[in-house]
Amino acid sequence: MSATPTIAFDAERCDGCGDCMSACASAKSTDGNTAQSRIRIVRDDEAGHWGVALCRQCGDPRCASVCPAAALAKGDDGIVAWDAERCVNCLICTAGCTFGGIAFSADEGHVVKCDQCAGTPQCVTACTRGALRYVTAAKLYNRWGELEDLFVPGLGGCQGCNTELIMRHTLRRVGPNTVLATPPGCIPGMGSVGYNGMLGCKVPVFHPLLTNTASMLTGIRRQHKRKGRNVTALALAGDGGAGDVGFQSLSGAAERGEQILFVCVDNEGYMNTGAQRSGSTTYGAWTATTPIGDSARGKAQDAKNLPLLMMWHGCEYVATASTAFMEDFYAKLEAALEASERGFAYLHLYSPCTSGWRFPSASNIEVARTAVETNFAVLWEYRREQGLTLSRDIDDPLPVTDYLKLLGKFRHLDPAQIAHIERHVAEQAQVLCELAGMQPREGERIVCHPSDSMAVDLDQ
Amino acid sequence: MEQFDYVVLGASHAGLEALRAIRAHDADGSIAVLDREARLPVSPTVLPYVVSGKCAEDRIALRERRWFDAQRVDYRQQAAAAALDTANARLRLADGREIGYGKLLLATGAAPAIPPIEGLSDVRYHVLRTLDDALALRDVASEVAGEAGRAAGRAIVLGAGLVGMHAAENLVRAGARVTVVEMRGQVLPGYFDAAAAARIEAVFRDKGVEVLTGRRVEQVAPRGEGCTLRLDGGEARDADLLLVAAGVRPEVSYLAGSGIAVERGVVVDAFMRTAAPNVWAAGDVVRTPSFFGDGTPAGGILPDAVEQGRTAGMSMAGDPALQPYPGGVSLNTYGFFGHRALSVGRDAPEGTGPEWEVLVRGEEGGDAYLKLVLRDGRLQGIFGVDVLFDPGIMWELILRRVEIGARRDVLLENPQDAARALMSGLWR
Ligand SMILES: Cc1cc2nc3c(=O)[nH]c(=O)nc-3n(C[C@H](O)[C@H](O)[C@H](O)COP(=O)(O)OP(=O)(O)OC[C@H]3O[C@@H](n4cnc5c(N)ncnc54)[C@H](O)[C@@H]3O)c2cc1C
Ligand code: SF4
Ligand code: SF4
Numbered sequence: 001m002s003a004t005p006t007i008a009f010d011a012e013r014c015d016g017c018g019d020c021m022s023a024c025a026s027a028k029s030t031d032g033n034t035a036q037s038r039i040r041i042v043r044d045d046e047a048g049h050w051g052v053a054l055c056r057q058c059g060d061p062r063c064a065s066v067c068p069a070a071a072l073a074k075g076d077d078g079i080v081a082w083d084a085e086r087c088v089n090c091l092i093c094t095a096g097c098t099f100g101g102i103a104f105s106a107d108e109g110h111v112v113k114c115d116q117c118a119g120t121p122q123c124v125t126a127c128t129r130g131a132l133r134y135v136t137a138a139k140l141y142n143r144w145g146e147l148e149d150l151f152v153p154g155l156g157g158c159q160g161c162n163t164e165l166i167m168r169h170t171l172r173r174v175g176p177n178t179v180l181a182t183p184p185g186c187i188p189g190m191g192s193v194g195y196n197g198m199l200g201c202k203v204p205v206f207h208p209l210l211t212n213t214a215s216m217l218t219g220i221r222r223q224h225k226r227k228g229r230n231v232t233a234l235a236l237a238g239d240g241g242a243g244d245v246g247f248q249s250l251s252g253a254a255e256r257g258e259q260i261l262f263v264c265v266d267n268e269g270y271m272n273t274g275a276q277r278s279g280s281t282t283y284g285a286w287t288a289t290t291p292i293g294d295s296a297r298g299k300a301q302d303a304k305n306l307p308l309l310m311m312w313h314g315c316e317y318v319a320t321a322s323t324a325f326m327e328d329f330y331a332k333l334e335a336a337l338e339a340s341e342r343g344f345a346y347l348h349l350y351s352p353c354t355s356g357w358r359f360p361s362a363s364n365i366e367v368a369r370t371a372v373e374t375n376f377a378v379l380w381e382y383r384r385e386q387g388l389t390l391s392r393d394i395d396d397p398l399p400v401t402d403y404l405k406l407l408g409k410f411r412h413l414d415p416a417q418i419a420h421i422e423r424h425v426a427e428q429a430q431v432l433c434e435l436a437g438m439q440p441r442e443g444e445r446i447v448c449h450p451s452d453s454m455a456v457d458l459d460q
Numbered sequence: 461m462e463q464f465d466y467v468v469l470g471a472s473h474a475g476l477e478a479l480r481a482i483r484a485h486d487a488d489g490s491i492a493v494l495d496r497e498a499r500l501p502v503s504p505t506v507l508p509y510v511v512s513g514k515c516a517e518d519r520i521a522l523r524e525r526r527w528f529d530a531q532r533v534d535y536r537q538q539a540a541a542a543a544l545d546t547a548n549a550r551l552r553l554a555d556g557r558e559i560g561y562g563k564l565l566l567a568t569g570a571a572p573a574i575p576p577i578e579g580l581s582d583v584r585y586h587v588l589r590t591l592d593d594a595l596a597l598r599d600v601a602s603e604v605a606g607e608a609g610r611a612a613g614r615a616i617v618l619g620a621g622l623v624g625m626h627a628a629e630n631l632v633r634a635g636a637r638v639t640v641v642e643m644r645g646q647v648l649p650g651y652f653d654a655a656a657a658a659r660i661e662a663v664f665r666d667k668g669v670e671v672l673t674g675r676r677v678e679q680v681a682p683r684g685e686g687c688t689l690r691l692d693g694g695e696a697r698d699a700d701l702l703l704v705a706a707g708v709r710p711e712v713s714y715l716a717g718s719g720i721a722v723e724r725g726v727v728v729d730a731f732m733r734t735a736a737p738n739v740w741a742a743g744d745v746v747r748t749p750s751f752f753g754d755g756t757p758a759g760g761i762l763p764d765a766v767e768q769g770r771t772a773g774m775s776m777a778g779d780p781a782l783q784p785y786p787g788g789v790s791l792n793t794y795g796f797f798g799h800r801a802l803s804v805g806r807d808a809p810e811g812t813g814p815e816w817e818v819l820v821r822g823e824e825g826g827d828a829y830l831k832l833v834l835r836d837g838r839l840q841g842i843f844g845v846d847v848l849f850d851p852g853i854m855w856e857l858i859l860r861r862v863e864i865g866a867r868r869d870v871l872l873e874n875p876q877d878a879a880r881a882l883m884s885g886l887w888r
Contacts, residue, residue: 044881051884068503091793095851
């Protein structure tokens with residue numbers, strides 16, 4: 001069974017104009033009457049918002065399970081398709097579906113449902129307010145699903161942690177022709193290097209010191225190259241191993257332009273050893289070493305912006321990504337892998353820590369998404385030839401407090417601390433905006449900075 | 461003796477859904493599905509459409525053989541269970557073979573109940589549960605309808621449940637004169653409230669069907685090819701075709717001596733486990749508890765068979781996402797003579813307190829009829845004739861005990877959109 005693209009609905013953006021229904025009706029109905037639209041926008045006056053009734057193309061379609069005539073089935077394309085010739089018009093499917101996704105049409109005399117218009121849903125095209133989105137990430141999941149999973153089953157992560165997702169998907173794409181380094185942290189803690197003498201993955205993996213990951217990978221990559229073997233040197237490291245204790249080796253390798261793909265899984269602290277602060281921990285956050293007491297109010301310093309620091313090394317490629325935006329992550333992984341053939345590639349992933357940040361294990365992706373939507377974690381990409389580009393619009397963020405209130409580690413914040421964080425988030429966003437505004441000049445390669453004098457040609 | 465990790469008995473809605481749930485969690489365990497029929501699985505629900513000729517009998521299989529192959533399931537036809545030995549985890553088939561199981565699901569459904577009417581066993585009568593039944597009824601229906609030059613024959617249907625009413629409509633459409641006899645005071649008792657039932661009955665009468673509710677057949681006697689029925693009160697009716705549709709009984713003949721408790725169905729817990737180790741049961745074969753915890757009818761419908769099958773399958777495979785089965789909610793989608801009647805949940809009991817609320821529209825013979833039943837502001841039931849709504853959403857609102865008191869008027873006004881809007885917000 002394969003994953004299916006979905007049509008996502010954002011109630012906040014919907015104003016009930018009904019353009020989607022007109023578009024659907026003119027594409028699908030017998031007479032263009034919106035009553036026949038397969039998507040229904042409905043008003044809940046009580047709650048004061050618009051809602052939607054639309055088929056979700058369920059992975060496990062209950063409409064099909066209850067159909068006595070086998071007239072509904074999920075096809076290889078993921079669409080739950082209706083077969084007019086088999087349907088007996090018993091309407092039991094409408095009892096199986098809890099989304100209002102299939103309903104009797106009086107005009108047509110039988111049940112009707114959405115088929116996503118063969119990949120170009122007309123309702124989405126017609127929606128000018130961005131309330132409907134056609135999310136095709138499923139296609140990528142399907143493609144990724146066909147690649148071999150190079151980690152063993154049963155990694156021992158905390159419940160709800162997204163690191164396993166990051167690890168498995170990264171290694172699937174990077175492939176078997178890889179030497180993997182996983183310095184001390186959550187990743188070997190979850191079993192990347194294995195247990196009891198058994199390997200945790202199907203590629204050569206080693207466990208460097210917290211300090212020397214990039215140096216060891218440098219040696220390994222160079223030696224393989226010397227022997228005529230083109231092997232990807234991949235690091236899966238935490239933010240402590242990358243940006244604090246391990247920073248000198250990382251900085252050195254980046255500055256030398258070693259051909260390494262370095263993935264930093266940033267959970268803003270030393271979470272594996274009991275949630276101590278790191279250089280990436282947010283100002284004001286609770287950690288085991290920045291406690292809350294009579295005078296102590298969490299971390300007293302701002303987080304350093306590690307991905308920006310890496311960009312200033314003039315790497316081949318630097319990007320930030322989030323597991324709430326998988327298509328973006330995949331595209332960046334693709335680009336980073338390719339760039340690591342030429343030089344240093346650095347990918348920074350935001351990884352909300354369910355146990356250390358104190359939020360329910362079911363909301364990891366929600367936390368990750370809110371971090372991005374509030375500009376707390378801005379998604380961007382830097383290529384040596386093109387400079388920095390923002391991956392999504394950051395002009396109209398949600399309030400930072402939407403993010404802060406999700407996390408137990410911020411529960412104690414006072415208004416002054418919240419104002420401090422808001423200011424910091426706004427400043428970082430401003431800096432990134434300015435960097436993104438810069439266009440490279442002919443023949444020059446820019447390491448972004450507002451002032452022209454800072455632009456350097458790395459080939460010199 | 462052959463041995464499988466899982467044995468599923470009965471390849472219809474409950475069994476097939478259990479299969480899917482087992483495979484979703486256990487990719488490797490060996491599975492056998494045994495069915496007594498010598499053909500691909502067919503839903504009993506589709507049979508009225510076979511009788512009417514709408515469905516060709518070779519186009520109604522719920523699954524093709526290749527589906528079982530793709531699931532790596534050993535699907536066997538003509539494998540009827542004859543006896544169950546729970547102590548040794550073994551099933552004996554009608555042909556004498558034995559099959560050992562790690563876990564067993566009983567999903568053998570139900571069979572027509574034959575009421576104890578004097579003389580019934582001496583006459584030819586029809587029932588409708590299997591494809592063979594349907595084909596036989598289809599053939600005889602056209603004979604009864606009569607050839608040119610001969611008056612149409614009379615068909616009598618015993619029981620005005622869904623099976624009886626579907627059949628009555630088919631027989632009318634085929635051209636027969638039809639009488640429906642129902643013991644209880646309305647048609648479709650337990651499916652629809654009295655007002656909805658009255659509307660449905662009126663349509664049937666309008667089509668020339670004689671509907672006798674609150675009446676009993678006391679005796680049946682042969683009369684040529686057909687029979688004569690004597691009703692309570694002494695009245696008689698001659699029938700060229702007699703269809704017995706007086707409810708169902710669980711198909712449990714093979715459980716004699718197995719120690720598995722049967723009380724109007726196999727007794728199971730909330731995970732569809734029987735009292736015997738490693739034996740589950742689901743679907744029409746089970747005694748389904750009501751979601752409401754009262755005497756409202758539950759079970760005997762397709763959506764319940766599917767829910768129970770899924771619960772059983774997940775429980776058998778040890779799927780951690782397993783949730784207890786919440787109990788049956790009556791749920792019916794019934795099309796008749798171009799009309800549509802829908803019902804979900806229960807009606808308000810007689811003589812209820814102020815916590816119950818009943819809202820009705822179209823009572824006085826308007827085009828459409830709708831009735832909402834609330835208790836403490838929560839939906840208990842909804843009944844409609846020629847008013848569209850999504851029964852699946854109503855079902856979910858009942859199961860989740862969603863507070864809808866403030867929306868009662870919009871729900872009555874436009875149940876489809878109002879419930880969709882509410883549900884859309886709950887899914888978010
Ligand atoms: C005419 C008719 C109309 C209906 N209309 C509706 C409707 O509109 N809506 C609704 O919700 N429900 C309806 N129903 C009820 C619905 O069909 C059943 O609730 C549903 O089929 C139950 O599924 P099940 O899997 O439990 O049992 P069944 O579908 O009865 O399947 C039982 C299976 O077990 C097999 N079996 C039996 N005994 C043995 C044995 N000893 N060994 C091996 N295999 C065996 C049978 O061959 C069969 O394949 C209708 C039923 C009938 C008869
Ligand atoms: S109609 Fe409903 S149950 Fe069927 S696939 Fe669509 S959303 Fe799922
Ligand atoms: S109305 Fe058609 S598609 Fe829906 S359950 Fe009945 S036969 Fe299947």
